[in-house]
Amino acid sequence: MDKITTVDLFCGAGGFSEGFSKSGDFETLLAVDFDKQAIGTFQHNHPSIPAICEDISELDEAKLLSLTKGKNVQVVIGGPPCQGFSLAGRRLPDDPKNQLFKEYVRVVNILRPDIFVFENVVGLVSMQGGLVLEAICNEFSKIGYELSYSVLNSADYGVPQARPRFIMIGSRHNKRIGMPTPTHHALSNPSIDLFSEELKPHVSVKDALSNLPQIKQGEGEEVLKSTSAQNEYQRIISGTRIPGKLFNQRATKHNENIVERYSHLPQGGDIRSLPERLKTKKNNVFRLNDSLPSRTITCNFRTDIIHPWMPRGITTREAARLQSFDDDYQFFGNLTRKAKYLTQDDQVGNAVPPLLAKSIADHIKGFI
Template identity: 55%
Template sequence: MKSVDLFCGAGGFTEGLRQAGYNAILANDFDEMACKTFSYNHPEVPIVCRDIARLSVQEVLEKTGLRKGELNLVVGGPPCQGFSLAGRRMIDDPRNRMFLEFVRIVEGLHPHAFVFENVSGIQTMQKGEVVKAIVAAFEDIGYNCEYRVLNSADYGVPQKRPRFILIGSRSNEKIGFPSPTHGAVTGQARLFGDSLQPYVTSWEALSDLPIIEQGQGDEELSHSGDYFNQYQSARRGNRVPGKIFNHRATSHSEKIIERYAAIPEGGDNSQVPEHLRTKKVNVYKIHSEMPARTVTCNHRTDLLHPKIPRGTTVREAARLQSFDDDYRFFGNLTRKAKWVTQDDQVGNAVPPLLARAIGLHLKNKMGW
């Protein structure tokens, strides 16, 4: 099973597909730090680090040694803000460029299937007309399309992260979507033989990581080797055994620490005493007994550790995204640099366990 990852970012989709048995044969992104992260973690996968508009189908075929129609799968999540439509059709507008480049590559490679992923809010853009236009664009190049919003927590990710997933195939049969493996399992459900495993909670994901206070940590630490559950054991990885990367906490002022300490688990900045409040409300403290909220690109200031009054580290965010401990992220922690930050790479990534579930489902349905 061979795959190509467009707009690959840090490589979350490729990582999940790797775990599902796929062989990534090419990736593309324009950001140098994202490409560095991808290449470090997937050294066997060639990556073209440039604007997709300057990536030709012929170059992809030459680099992969494939002919049109031989590839199994193309995946990608082009940015889709501000679509410009004419009725229900895409038009040649700069705001549509990234999406149309994705369509161009899919048409040229003509894979057996593709996966287009995006934010769940894409369904309501322009009262649903954007999704209709997206589907029409793929149908025009010969694909049958199905789409659904999948919750990452349903597939073992310790995070309630909804993602819009559109699957297109050359098959006339319905492909469908992977069945959930996790859920809110009650005692009654277990009594009647429910096959779902309980959601992985944020504390089940984080509790074995080295305890560091604000301003502490490092880009490379040694792990104790202890783990307390199956999820933690599975996240050890085998690239660099015993190592944890990117576990460095932001320094906070005493007033910010006091404010963070006052926020209850599962609560936000509006619940602190009035003298500690700011105009910013979207600061959330993770509830340790539930999957986390969506990890964003601002997690070090907006998504707080459930037990320690500080923002989450890149490693903690990566754990909540289901990356292995030895999956290393490169780049700055601030946005003063030209390239995307470590936070951006983690926050924008497809959770590997969600990608793995999609890959295994396609493998089964497509007979690969």
């Protein structure tokens, strides 16, 4: 059976394509992103996928058909940045703020895939009182797609992170596709009948991180030997590219005042939990609760998300574990924003969790 052909727009470091690859029935013909470092990470981990560093607006029909070798593209995936949408009534005018989304629609209209998957921030649902979402739906409907959309919690699909994401699935041929069925649940959810459901409990921070080298702030290496898996999740993400290797486990060095502050943070607490003398004006610093899935991994996890057992920010590898990347998925780039390209933190924090992407891929392939 031929594989289902896919194009990944705004691919970043490759979380979406990684999940589709794990599903096993997809062939990515082309991946596109504007950031040189993210494309470098993508190419290293997916050497068989043609990945280009390109402004999407430069991809006209002739170039797209050339890059996809004239093959029929069955699925387009991607999540263009949608901050600051501009509206004219209930329409999206030709405003620079709307450009990247409109380019996504343009490429979908050129390639005419059977299905597209559009991923974005949860705030899209309520942006400008829901008018932005209405306008987005209108843009896709105009080019012939039936739509379904929802906010999915990544933790419900085996990711050790309570990361809500807006997912829209568009389908041609007068066929509407719903959302993938959750595979995991919160033990505290009273609506779950544990005796009749075949759902697994949410994967916790402890499940995700317990076998990683316990390094202190300022310690660690870019390449380490991996340790034996202690549970099902760790076995799933142990990796098959370079078995036995673990990448990007390097912790930022903090000064004594910061270490003291982090030491006093209780699990699940934030700056407001501290004694008055240790508080700062920055409240968005949280310590992970090891018995629950992580909160959303942002691009500032080295300073905003504190390790549950160590008084330091989490590492790229720990964040990647919480995002469900394999241990041998290697990220490249700076740890700080001194260069114009995306840091390792940006690449991990911006990514679609691969196990969420896999669940979406497993779901939609039944409709092709």
